[in-house]
Amino acid sequence: MYTNELIKKSGFMKKAVFFSFACLPLLFSGNVNAQKSFKGLENLFTVPKHYSAGFAASAPVIDGDVTDAVWANVPWTDDFTDIEGDRQPAPYYKTRCKLIWDKDYLYIAAVIKDPDVWAYVKNRDEIVFQDDDFEIFIDPLNTTHQYFELEVNAINTIWDLYLPRAYRNLGSGLTSWESGVRSAVKVQGTVNNPSDKDQGWTVELAIPYSKLNVKKTPAEGDFWRVNFSRVQWETTVNKGKYIKNKDAAGKNLPEHNWVWSPQGLIAMHYPERWGYLTFSSAADGAAQPAFQMPYAEKQRNYLWLVYYRQKEYEQKNGRYAPSLKELDIAPEFTVDGTTSALEMEAGNHQFYVSVKAAGQPVITINQEGLVQVLK
Template identity: 50%
Template sequence: MTKCFLSSRRANYQKVMALMFAISFGTTVTAQNKFEGLEHLFTVPKSYVVQHTDEALKIDGNLQESAWQKAQWTTNFVDIEGDLKPAPFFDTQVKMLWNDSTLFVAAKLQEPQVWATQTHHDDIIYKDNDFEIFISPANNTHQYFEIEVNAINKIFDLFLPKPYRNGGNALISWDIEHLKSAVQIQGTLNKPGDKDKGWTVEMAIPLKAIRMGFATDPPKEGSIWRINFSRVEWDTKVRNGKNVKLTNAEGKNLPERNWVWSPQGIINMHAPERWGYLQFTRKDNSEFKMPYTEYQRKYLWLIYYRQKQFQEKNGKYAATLNELGIEAKQNVEGQSNQLKMQATDSQFTASIAGEDAKLISINDEGLIKIINSK
C-alpha cells in the first residue's frame, strides 16, 4: 500500500513537470526573453536566519522556553504555486533554533477541526492533514530528507537520493535516529462536534542524523542549507460523527491543498532548487545575504528547464546553447560569466564560471556541483 501510494504521488509530480514544460515551450525562446514562460520557477525563495541557543529545550509542543519566545516566526504559508492561487484560509507559521547537535523546528497550524487517522510510524501521513519538513544540507538537490507528522504525532520520515522527477525512489526504511517530536492540540482530536483552534508541532532533529554518510560539514557561522515546509489540508465534511474527505462525481477524493512557506511555483515539493534558504548564525540580528553562487545557479537551472522542454518536444536534448536560445556570455549581478554545455541525445552537463576561480555545474539529473577552480 505504501509503495503504491508513493508511486501515485511520484507519477503526479512527473505529469505536472511534463505539463509545465509543454505549456512553457509554446513560446519561441530568444536571448531577450530567455526566462519567458518560466517566471514562476525563478521567484526568489524565502530565507530564514536561525539563531543559535544554549538553552535546554523540552520537546513538549508548548514552546514556552525563552529561546522560543525570542525566535521569529516565518511569514504565513502561501499556496504551493504562489500568487497563481488564492491565499490559504488557515494560518500556518514556523520558527527555528539550533545548537551544536540539533536543529529545532516549531510550527503552529490554525485548524478548526483537528483530526488524524494514521496511527503507525511510516504510515502515509499525508493521507491526513499534516505538517511536512524538507531538508537539503548539501544544497545540491540530491540526498535530501523529508519528515511528515500528523496531529497525533505519528512520523513518516524518508531519504531521497534524488528527486522523483529524476528517477529517485524514496528510502522509507531510513529513520531519523534520536528524533524527538511532540504535538499539542488546542482543542480536541477527532471530535467534529466542537470547534478547535489548531495544533502545534515541536521537533528536535539531530544534525548527525541528516547527513546519511555523505560529506556535509556541520553548520558553522553563515552556513546555508535549503529547507521548506508544507502543510497538507484536505477538504472534509462531517458524516456519522466523523470528518470525511470530500469526493468528486466519480467518488475520488478531491485533491489536497498544499500550503507552503516558500512557494514552489509548481505543485511539486520535490524540486529542492525551489526551497527556501536556512542560514545558521550565532550572532544577534544577523541578516540573510544571498551567496553569489546562488545567482549563478539561476542560469544553470535555466539550461536545465529548457533542456527538459527541448527533450519533451524533440525526444532528445539540445546539442548547443544556441538551440535553447541562451547566450554563452551572461552578466550576473554585474560580473561577467561564461556558460558552457556538453550534450548527447540522452545526457547533458552545463557549467558556469565567473571572475573568481569557482566553477558550478549541473547535469541532466539536476545534480549541482561546485568546483573550486576553472
C-alpha cells in the same frame, strides 16, 4: 507505497506547470536579455524566502508546547502561502514556524491553526500526508540530491524519507532511513471529534545533524536549502468521522498545499525552489545579520534555465538539444557586473553544463539535476 497522490507531489516535469508570475520579484529582473531567455519559466525563478536561525541558549523541551520561554523571542517565519504563490488564493488557516539550533540539533516549532483537527494514520512510515500534516524538507548540501523529508500529523505519526535524487529524475524515497527526530504534538482542542471546534495543533521537533549527511556542525553564515509545507484536505463529517470531499467520479478532491517559500508549481520535490536557512551564532531572539544572496546562487539560476529548457526540448523531440544555441540560450550572461560563461556537452540522453566566472568556483549540472561545485 507510491500512490497517485505521491506521484503528484513528486512533480514530474510537465509543460503545463510553466506559468507566469510577472508580479513577483525575479532573480534575473535586471537583465533584459535574461528576461527573454526565462520567458514562460518565471514561476520557477522567483526569489526564495530566507530565515536566519539563532543559536539556542538552551535546548527546548520537546513536548509540543511552543510557548516555552526558549521560544519566546525567536521570530516566526512569514505565514505560509499557497504552493503556487500569488496565482492561488491565500490559505484560509494560518501556519507558521520558527527555528533555532545548537551543536547537535536543529529545532523547529510550528503552529497549525485548524478548527477541525483530525488524523487517522497511526503507524510510522505510512503515508502521513493522507492526513492533514506538517512537512519539513532539508537539502543540507544544496545539490538537489541526497535530501530529506519528514512529515508529522496531529497524533505525532512520523514519516521520514531519504531521497538520493528527486522523483522527477526517477528517484525514490527510502523509508529505511531513520531521521533520529524527536517530536511531540500538542492539540489545542480535541482530535477526531467533529462535535466541537478546535484552535489547531502545535509541534516541536529536534532533528540531529548526525542523520543528515553533514560532516560538521553548521557554523556562522552556513546555509541549507529548506522548505516547510502543510497539507490540508477538504472534509465533511459522516457518522462521526472526517471524510475527504470527492469529485463527481468519486475521487478525492486535491489537497491544499500551503508552504513557507512558494515553489511556483504544485510539487515540493524541486529542491532548487526551497528557501534559505542560514545559521547565525547570535543568540536566539537577537538581531540577525541581513541575508545577501551569494553570487554562486545567482549563477545557478542559469544552470537551471538550461536544465528546464533541455527537459522541455526532450519532451518535444525525444532527445536533448546538442547546443545552447538550439535552446536559444546565450553562452554568456552578466550578473552584478560580473560576466559568467556557460558551456554544455550533450548527447541524445545526457547533458552536462558548467558555469564559470573569474575568481569563482566552477558549478555544474547534469540531466539528473545534480548540482556540484568543482573545487
